[in-house]
Amino acid sequence: MEDETPMTKPCQSQAIPSSAAAAAVGRRDLLRLGAAGGLAVAAGATPARATPAAPAAPRPLFGPDPGVALLSRNENPFGPAPSALAAVAETAAEGCYYANRGLERLRAMIAETCAVGERQVVISSGSTEVLSALALAFARKGATVCPELFWDTTVRYGERLGGRVIRVPLGPDMGIDLAAMARAVTPEVAVVHICNPNNPTGMLLPPDDLRSFIRQLPGHVTAIVDEAYNELTERPERNSMLDLVREGRPVVVVRTFSKIYGMAGLRVGYAIMAEALAEEVLPLLMSFGGNTAGLAAAVASYRDEPFLAASRAAIADARATIVAAARRAGCEVLPSETNFVFIRTGNADAVQKAMAGQGIMIRGAYGRFTEWSRVSTGRPDDVRRFAAALPGMLRS
Numbered sequence: 001m002e003d004e005t006p007m008t009k010p011c012q013s014q015a016i017p018s019s020a021a022a023a024a025v026g027r028r029d030l031l032r033l034g035a036a037g038g039l040a041v042a043a044g045a046t047p048a049r050a051t052p053a054a055p056a057a058p059r060p061l062f063g064p065d066p067g068v069a070l071l072s073r074n075e076n077p078f079g080p081a082p083s084a085l086a087a088v089a090e091t092a093a094e095g096c097y098y099a100n101r102g103l104e105r106l107r108a109m110i111a112e113t114c115a116v117g118e119r120q121v122v123i124s125s126g127s128t129e130v131l132s133a134l135a136l137a138f139a140r141k142g143a144t145v146c147p148e149l150f151w152d153t154t155v156r157y158g159e160r161l162g163g164r165v166i167r168v169p170l171g172p173d174m175g176i177d178l179a180a181m182a183r184a185v186t187p188e189v190a191v192v193h194i195c196n197p198n199n200p201t202g203m204l205l206p207p208d209d210l211r212s213f214i215r216q217l218p219g220h221v222t223a224i225v226d227e228a229y230n231e232l233t234e235r236p237e238r239n240s241m242l243d244l245v246r247e248g249r250p251v252v253v254v255r256t257f258s259k260i261y262g263m264a265g266l267r268v269g270y271a272i273m274a275e276a277l278a279e280e281v282l283p284l285l286m287s288f289g290g291n292t293a294g295l296a297a298a299v300a301s302y303r304d305e306p307f308l309a310a311s312r313a314a315i316a317d318a319r320a321t322i323v324a325a326a327r328r329a330g331c332e333v334l335p336s337e338t339n340f341v342f343i344r345t346g347n348a349d350a351v352q353k354a355m356a357g358q359g360i361m362i363r364g365a366y367g368r369f370t371e372w373s374r375v376s377t378g379r380p381d382d383v384r385r386f387a388a389a390l391p392g393m394l395r396s
Contacts, residue, residue, distance in 0.1 A: 062265055064361070069382030072361040074199070074340050077379050078314045079262015080297050081307035087300035088266075088293045095292050102295035109302055110270055114242055119275045125287040125294075127228060127256035127269030132157045133284035134191075134224055134252060134271070139163025142190030147176045149366060151199040151226065164188075174334055174342070175203050178213040185221055192217065195226040196241075197233065200366055200374040202336030207239045214244055214251060222250040222277070229338040231260040232312060245272050252277070257298050259339060260311050266294035315339045318377035325387030326375075329394055340376040345394060348373040354393045360386050 057066075064070035080088075103123055111118040124130035135158030138144060143164040146155055159165045168184050171177040176198060185192065192214075197204040214223045225241045233239045244251040252273040258264040268290065273281070301307060322341045326333045332344035345351045348365040351373050355362050360382070363374040375386060 067359050069360040069378060069385045071376045071378045071382060071386055072363050072374075073264075074259065074338075074376045075264050075378075076259055076262035076311060076315065076339060078311045079260075079301075079307070080266065081261065081301040081304045081311075083304045083307065084261070084263065084266075084297035084301040087296040091292055091296040097292065098288075099290045099292045099295050102292060102299060103290045106268075106270075106295055106299050106302070109299065110272070113303070114272055115246060116242075116272055117275060120245070120272055120278055121270055122273070122278050122281055122285075123268070123270045123290060124285055125267045125269070125290065126258060126264075127226070127254050127271070128154060129285055129287060130269060130271045130281065131224075131226065131254055132286075133281045134254075135159075135163065136161060136284050137277075137281055138191040138222065143186075143188050144191050144193055145181055145184045145189050146193040147181070147195075147198070149174075149198075149201065149369060150176075150193075150195040151228075155193055170201075174201050176205055178205070178209060182213060182216065185217060187218075187220070189221055191222045191224055193224045193226070195228070196239070197229045197336070197338050199229070199338065200340065200363065200372075201334050201342045202338045202340055203334055204233055204239060204337045207241075210241065211244065214241065214249065217250075219250070222252060224252045224254065226254045228254070228256045228259055230255065231308065232315060232339060233337040242272065245274075248274070250274065250277075257294070257301075260308060260315075261298070261301055262311065263294065263297055263301075266297050267291065268294040268298045314380075315377050318380065318383045321380075321383045321387055322375050322377065325390050329391050331390075331394070340374050343373050343375060344371050345373040346371055351393050355386070355389060358385075358389055360389055362386070 059065055107118050107121045107123055110121050110123075114121075122130050124133070131154035135144070135154050139158040139161055143166055144155055144158065145166045145168060146152065148167045148169050155165055166184050166189070168177060168180045171180075176194060181192060194205070194210070196210060210225075217223060223241070227240055230236050230240050240253060241251055242253050245253055252271055254269070254271045256269040257266065258269070271281070319336060319339065319341060322343075323333050323336075326341065326343045334342040336342065348363070348370055352362055352364040362376075366372065366374070377383060
């Protein structure tokens with residue numbers, strides 16, 4: 001699943017003249033400069049040679065500015081895979097066509113890999129779109145039960161459109177309290193929404209505990225499990241709730257290409273659910289058929305096991321560096337199986353501000369959880385910069 005609202009940057013656009021217009025501009029400039037030079041010579045002056053100013057380096061269109069360590073947005077700087085990049089390059093010229101065929105190809109691949117019917121797979125513009133569609137669909141049916149702290153952007157979307165949301169406090173260990181969630185389910189509840197592993201805590205629910213919780217839900221309640229970070233866990237297949245979808249239970253599993261695949265900006269996600277629910281959700285999607293670049297990249301890299309293994313290993317190394325640095329600094333760290341770490345820094349907003357002063361971007365406080373900072377994994381040098389800076393940030 002995609003993470004924070006992107007940081008806005010000023011657009012830098014430049015009109016590119018046609019060749020004829022460029023030639024005309026060139027002729028006019030030459031005549032003007034020639035006339036000015038002639039006047040100067042006639043006046044006895046020596047024409048000065050103009051030294052062209054070095055063009056200012058433009059800011060990157062995407063990603064961090066030079067010198068900035070971007071560790072705040074749960075992005076994966078190790079992707080997209082070479083196979084994905086090659087597919088984008090090969091199909092760029094076909095961007096004039098609608099993307100239906102690529103969408104159908106990806107849907108078939110996902111259905112085959114996950115052992116479900118093709119009509120059970122809903123592909124969307126990142127997982128955000130299908131999660132928002134689900135929130136809208138269930139807002140019409142009843143209340144949503146969810147943890148107090150999780151990636152709730154799409155749940156809040158449904159809430160703004162009239163849905164009722166029941167938020168359940170986390171347990172003493174900062175984990176999702178399944179027993180309390182079960183107690184919150186009433187006849188008025190239509191859906192339970194869980195992110196597993198959870199964002200921003202990074203914690204993974206024991207899969208057997210989550211399966212037991214879902215199996216004990218009343219028949220009228222659907223469980224949505226956002227598995228944006230599932231592929232980063234040690235045992236993805238065991239940790240996923242896909243088996244419950246295959247059993248025919250009212251469960252929706254949501255995935256994204258934004259995390260392990262490193263395709264956050266290419267906007268591809270999907271959900272797997274009962275065919276009847278998929279037919280209800282599809283008309284609520286806002287996009288039309290997806291984008292050719294994202295779909296080409298997703299098709300090419302979906303089963304790219306060497307890249308996925310390398311990406312997982314690089315993220316694990318970066319995570320270990322962050323955890324070790326936090327523990328050396330005397331901070332409490334929550335167990336994580338994601339590409340971020342939740343660290344008890346004491347004053348998250350103050351630490352965020354101090355880090356930003358050194359060009360290191362991390363997340364600030366989440367609501368009342370003001371002592372906890374979320375730090376995403378990133379490029380090795382950027383992670384090492386954070387590790388080196390952390391002790392000084394805590395003392396300041």
